[in-house]
């Protein structure tokens with residue numbers, strides 16, 4: 001590495017420290033050891049107050065997000081690394097200020113490396129279109145980035161190991177609104193133990209990101225099995241549309 005490259009990297013690292021403080025991964029150049037995580041996922045970790053990042057341009061945010069994605073692609077922090085085909089980091093511009101968080105990749109997502117691309121993904125895309133948005137306007141991520149074998153629910157340890165990636169995505173993208181799809185995302189991010197039907201449709205706040213308006217609702221995969229619940233989800237999405245100032249259908 002020549003001198004100018006070293007200086008470039010130094011400048012870049014100083015920029016990251018100044019503009020994106022508390023990045024769980026980038027601050028140390030690797031995943032934080034278990035137990036040092038600052039989000040309140042199990043209710044007893046240290047709290048942090050994220051610094052505002054709105055002054056950082058979209059292009060700069062995209063660079064930082066790409067760095068976090070690169071780290072996720074080689075992550076071996078939990079046993080799911082052994083059985084995955086692809087790490088499914090997340091996708092979308094998030095320019096609408098809206099972020100969706102689901103549970104974890106399924107078979108189609110594991111095969112393609114993209115979130116929500118199977119039947120449940122098609123339904124999520126339709127839900128987004130029904131809101132008057134395009135899929136690329138939002139950001140879509142999952143609680144864990146690698147597929148749990150057999151589509152089982154990720155364990156608390158797997159959620160904990162993967163949470164720095166999701167936290168970094170939230171810090172970098174700085175969404176104004178979040179829809180938590182299903183019980184796993186709801187319990188992980190809100191540190192709650194209730195079932196999804198208890199909190200669905202209620203405005204919530206993330207312990208570490210109190211400025212984000214959050215709404216838990218049913219996962220699209222649940223809707224495929226229980227189509228009668230679509231009306232509840234549509235009601236929830238209309239709540240979010242109202243927050244966002246999007247026109248509501250007659």
Ligand code: SF4
Nearest residue numbers: 075078081146161162
């Ligand atoms: S699920 Fe998350 S923590 Fe586990 S190996 Fe994949 S990226 Fe790493």
